[in-house]
Amino acid sequence: MSTQSEKHAVLSERLKSCDVRPTPQREVVLKVILEKRDHPTADEIFARVKAQMPTISLATVYNCLETLVGCGIVRQVNLERAPTRYCPNLHEHAHFHDEQSGKIHDVDLPAEIMTRLREVLPPGFQASSIELNFRGSAKPATS
Amino acid sequence: MSTQSEKHAVLSERLKSCDVRPTPQREVVLKVILEKRDHPTADEIFARVKAQMPTISLATVYNCLETLVGCGIVRQVNLERAPTRYCPNLHEHAHFHDEQSGKIHDVDLPAEIMTRLREVLPPGFQASSIELNFRGSAKPATS
DNA sequence: GTAAGAATTAGAATAATTCTAAATAGATGC
DNA sequence: GCATCTATTTAGAATTATTCTAATTCTTAC
Numbered sequence: 001m002s003t004q005s006e007k008h009a010v011l012s013e014r015l016k017s018c019d020v021r022p023t024p025q026r027e028v029v030l031k032v033i034l035e036k037r038d039h040p041t042a043d044e045i046f047a048r049v050k051a052q053m054p055t056i057s058l059a060t061v062y063n064c065l066e067t068l069v070g071c072g073i074v075r076q077v078n079l080e081r082a083p084t085r086y087c088p089n090l091h092e093h094a095h096f097h098d099e100q101s102g103k104i105h106d107v108d109l110p111a112e113i114m115t116r117l118r119e120v121l122p123p124g125f126q127a128s129s130i131e132l133n134f135r136g137s138a139k140p141a142t143s
Numbered sequence: 144m145s146t147q148s149e150k151h152a153v154l155s156e157r158l159k160s161c162d163v164r165p166t167p168q169r170e171v172v173l174k175v176i177l178e179k180r181d182h183p184t185a186d187e188i189f190a191r192v193k194a195q196m197p198t199i200s201l202a203t204v205y206n207c208l209e210t211l212v213g214c215g216i217v218r219q220v221n222l223e224r225a226p227t228r229y230c231p232n233l234h235e236h237a238h239f240h241d242e243q244s245g246k247i248h249d250v251d252l253p254a255e256i257m258t259r260l261r262e263v264l265p266p267g268f269q270a271s272s273i274e275l276n277f278r279g280s281a282k283p284a285t286s
Numbered sequence: 287g288t289a290a291g292a293a294t295t296a297g298a299a300t301a302a303t304t305c306t307a308a309a310t311a312g313a314t315g316c
Numbered sequence: 317g318c319a320t321c322t323a324t325t326t327a328g329a330a331t332t333a334t335t336c337t338a339a340t341t342c343t344t345a346c
Contacts, residue, residue, distance in 0.1 A: 021312080023324065042302080057326045062303070081221050081333085083302060096268055105268070113263060117275070120256060125239055125248070127279040132260070136270040164343080166293065185333080200295045205334070207293095224302085226333060292343075299336065310325070316318090 007031070018071035028053050029064040030088075033074055039085040039095075039104040077104065079133060094132035105138060150174070161214035171196050172207040173216065173231075182220055182228040182238075182247040220247065222276060237275035248281060 011030055015022040032048045033040070040048070046061045065086060068074045077085040079097055085104065087095075092114060094107040109132070118127055154173055158165040175191045176183070183191070189204045208229060211217045220228040222240055228247065230238075235257060237250040252275070260273055 021323075023311090025325070055326090057328095059304085059327075060325055063325075076223075078221070078224050080219075081224060081227060084224060094263070096264065096270070099271075107264060107268075109263060113259065116256065116259065120237070120252060121239065121250060121277065124282040125250075125277070125279065126281070127239070127277040128242075129278045131274075131276040131278070133274040134264065134268070134270040135272045135274070136268065138269070139267040164292075166342085168294070198295090200297095202296075202335085203294050206295095288346085290343100290345085292341100294341070295339085297337090300334085302333095303331080305330065306328090308326085310323100312321105312323075314319100314321080316320100 014073065018073060020067055020071055024053065025056055025060050026064045026067060028056070029061060030068060030073065033068075033086055033088050037088060039077055039087055041083040041085055043083065045086065079104070094134060096134040096136070096138060098138045099135060100137050103138075107132075107134065157216065161216060163210055163214055167196065168199055168203050169207045169210060171199070172204060173211060176211075176217055176229055176231050180231060182230050184226040184228055186226065188229065222247070237277060239277040239279070239281065241281045242278060243280050246281075250277065 008027065011027040011034075012022040014030065015026055020026065028049050029045060032045055032052075036048070042058070042061055042065060045065070046056075046058050049056055049061060065074070069076055069086075072090070073088070075087045075090065077087050077095055079085075079095070087106070089106050092109050092111075094109055096105040096107050097103075098105065114130065117130055117132075121127060151170065154170040154177075155165040157173065158169055163169065171192050172188060175188055175195075179191070185201070185204055185208060188208070189199075189201050192199055192204060208217070212219055212229075215233070216231070218230045218233065220230050220238055222228075222238070230249070232249050235252050235254075237252055239248040239250050240246075241248065257273065260275075261270055264270060
């Protein structure tokens with residue numbers, strides 16, 4: 001089990017390794033995103049962060065998120081013009097949007113599929129990123 | 144070559160076949176989308192439609208688009224929370240977003256890939272639709 | 287021809303996000 | 317250690333795509 005200050009150090013290092021100044025605001029925003037990986041929106045993150053740092057402003061949350069996304073620590077998830085959601089899973093993965101529950105699930109992608117996907121592009125097209133979203137219903141097999 | 148009234152009849156039939164009343168507004172919106180398939184936004188569609196029907200309102204364009212999307216005649220394309228774009232290509236296809244030019248290209252998807260994609264889902268997950276977006280740069284081979 | 291329902295319209299409202307300008311904090315050079 | 321310079325945070329205003337509202341106009345059915 002890790003202490004409060006150990007956790008803090010991990011967050012801080014994570015930020016420094018990206019040449020980002022580890023401000024208290026950035027750390028708490030990152031902490032909240034890592035803690036509950038349910039693809040929260042900026043508003044949800046704001047609410048969770050305020051519980052720990054009541055004086056933080058929404059603009060700062062947006063600023064921090066922009067920074068974290070910019071340095072690749074978190075990823076934006078955009079589905080159908082709904083509010084942007086944030087995801088700390090850095091593996092190449094797809095998203096499954098359960099229409100019943102509204103929940104978003106991460107779906108791991110075999111490397112082989114990604115290669116295959118790039119092959120469907122016509123000559124001259126070079127993909128720097130691929131976004132894959134499923135929509136449907138998920139029956140919890142176990143849970 | 145088809146006459147004006149023949150074109151009109153085609154549009155009208157297309158709408159009727161979906162149990163949608165073929166109003167002049169819906170026809171002109173559909174016409175504009177079919178005519179120039181460059182994935183226009185609602186604003187761009189509004190501008191193009193106004194050239195032919197200056198009294199139409201933006202709200203009506205949105206209403207018509209909603210109707211056309213609802214009955215499956217056109218498809219929405221959402222990339223990164225940018226304004227929604229509209230696409231009359233009904234084949235199962237992906238989109239390639241050229242970051243240089245901002246243009247969106249349709250990419251045909253072999254049925255085999257789609258099957259393969261459904262297979263990556265864990266048991267219990269049933270996808271009703273799959274959205275696939277590429278981002279990168281496209282060098283025009285011919286053009 | 288009239289009543290009922292559907293579609294259109296202009297403009298107001300909404301909501302997520304970005305911008306602005308001022309205040310604060312932190313780092314750097316001396 | 318202190319002044320300065322830059323980066324960050326903040327509150328609130330601004331922006332913008334889209335949706336809503338309520339009134340009007342069209343269609344359709346009888």
